[in-house]
Amino acid sequence: MIHYDVVVLGAGAAGMMAAIEAGKRGRSVLVVDHAKFAGEKIRISGGGRCNFTNIHATIDKGRDRFLSENPRFALSALSRYTPEMFIAMVQRHGISFHEKTLGQLFCDGPATQINTMLLGEMRQAGVTLVLETSVEQVSKEETGFALQLSTSSVTCDSLVVATGGKSIPKMGASSLGYQLAAQFGLRLTETRPALVPLTFETGALERLKELSGIATDAIVRHGKTAFEEALLFTHRGLSGPAILQISSYWREGDAISVDLLPNQDAAETLRAARKANPKVQVQTVLGSVLPKKLAQLLGEELNLPGMIGDFSDKKLAVVEAILKNWTLKPVGSEGYRTAEVTLGGVDTRDLDAKTMAARAVPGLFFIGEVVDVTGWLGGYNFQWAWSSGWAAGQAA
The missing domain is CATH 2.40.30.10 (Translation factors)
Known part of the structure; x- marks a missing residue:
């Protein structure tokens, strides 16, 4: 049975960011996703141009632009990993972009550039990525977690749940994150389609x-x-x-x-x-x-x-x-079929705002869309993914 310091469930925006940051700290990291490709929602976002952040998704201007039972919860992560920090990564990779309206930043070229950037950063950080692999069972052990995957069994010290919400099921959305939260005693707020016709x-x-x-x-x-x-x-x-x-x-x-x-x-x-x-x-x-x-x-x-x-x-x-x-x-x-995001999710009362760790379960983290934090249209939800993923990556 292979052991990793960190296992990240979900190769979306938040999951890849958490993996990159944990890998940079020298942690051995495995990212698991049941999809055929990483970052599928990134690929289709922004009409194929990826609205990758919003310059107003900050602790000051973003205070009323994230919906949650506790709207202030997101501010800690947003203040520590800002839009400017992600923009710097985009610029470092030579990706050209433009501001469309209302602070929305889009790639000039295809959204796949963001995927390529994140995959490159993961490789550089020594992250292992396995796709087309499902999670069959997760259990808590004395010093970490044991996971039965469809392809193997692994153990880890830290488990980061970045499985997203229920939106756009054709892209592989699942309720795994909510099931794991319930399994480990975390509360859930009501979920419903958001940013939807x-x-x-x-x-x-x-x-x-x-x-x-x-x-x-x-x-x-x-x-x-x-x-x-x-x-x-x-x-x-x-x-x-x-x-x-x-x-x-x-x-x-x-x-x-x-x-x-x-x-x-x-x-x-x-x-x-x-x-x-x-x-x-x-x-x-x-x-x-x-x-x-x-x-x-x-x-x-x-x-x-x-x-x-x-x-x-x-x-x-x-x-x-x-x-x-x-x-x-x-x-x-129109429901989850066309909803861009899911409103509600893992109750922020059970998470540490600085690290995204579950308060009562050492080593367990929830990030991104699976958490009860939903941003406005226009790059806010991507910035939440980058910020929450970064926060977990510093601690997992």
């Missing part, structure tokens, strides 16, 4: 079907939370960055509101149209500021016939309300 019931879909494929800038709100980005109508409901962001806060039964004219004074726009073009219908006015099909649907919903020149201020206020506060009620989401 929202869906409507059949009647609403029928009403909105003509809008499928149309995108428009909007501010989407749920309670006190709002995101200003693109909104996309789909044949199932709503998607686009603004919807993916709000989906992490939305719950079944809740409504969302949409401001279709972000940072514009709708009332002033309507009054100006009434004065300049009094002999046009309100739908025509809407079509001058919105995609035509969306303007047509809103015009039908308003059901306010006549020329805008004849509209009273009270009638204009009704039009303004639908432009600035269009209320929609999704019935669900």
Whole structure:
């Protein structure tokens, strides 16, 4: 039976980072993954360009951008391994990148460059990687852990669980991490799909079907939370960055509101149209500021016939309300099939924020998506993977 100082379960972003850092400390490290290739979610991320971090994923600006039962839990790791530190690694490997919007950094070339970089760093650190290998059993021993793999049996002093969440099952997502947490007595918070498109019931879909494929800038709100980005109508409901962001806060039964004219004074726009073009219908006015099909649907919903020149201020206020506060009620989401991440997971109360170690189980660590820490869209979840992986790698 082969013994390693550290075994990392999961060859994703967090797992590879933890392995690199542990290997740099001279630890013997084995990384195990059931997939055919390492870093599959990295490869498909960012439309194949990998949104590998966000310059705002910091202890200062990132305070409200990570969801958790304890939102402050992530700050320790984020303060010790910052976006600048990962950017330095990317630059050292000669990978060119650009800032897209809102601090999001993307590779200029294919996302596989990040995989190649991480695999190279693992090799340099002396890490052993085994793929297409499943974990059949894990048990605690007096001085560490024993693992029965599909290909062999190994023991280790430290076990790092970086198995990810339930999102995108076609990429090999599994519940192994949650099962191991439960096995060793760690608590779990509720898990649900996050950064995911929202869906409507059949009647609403029928009403909105003509809008499928149309995108428009909007501010989407749920309670006190709002995101200003693109909104996309789909044949199932709503998607686009603004919807993916709000989906992490939305719950079944809740409504969302949409401001279709972000940072514009709708009332002033309507009054100006009434004065300049009094002999046009309100739908025509809407079509001058919105995609035509969306303007047509809103015009039908308003059901306010006549020329805008004849509209009273009270009638204009009704039009303004639908432009600035269009209320929609999704019935669900597309689920883990298309969710970018999983909300919830291993309860942070049972983990040390500095090392990611399980408080009650010496040598056991949980990192990345399996933990109850979920970032905003736009590189935040990758930075959490790098930071939590780095933190565990210093201690495992």
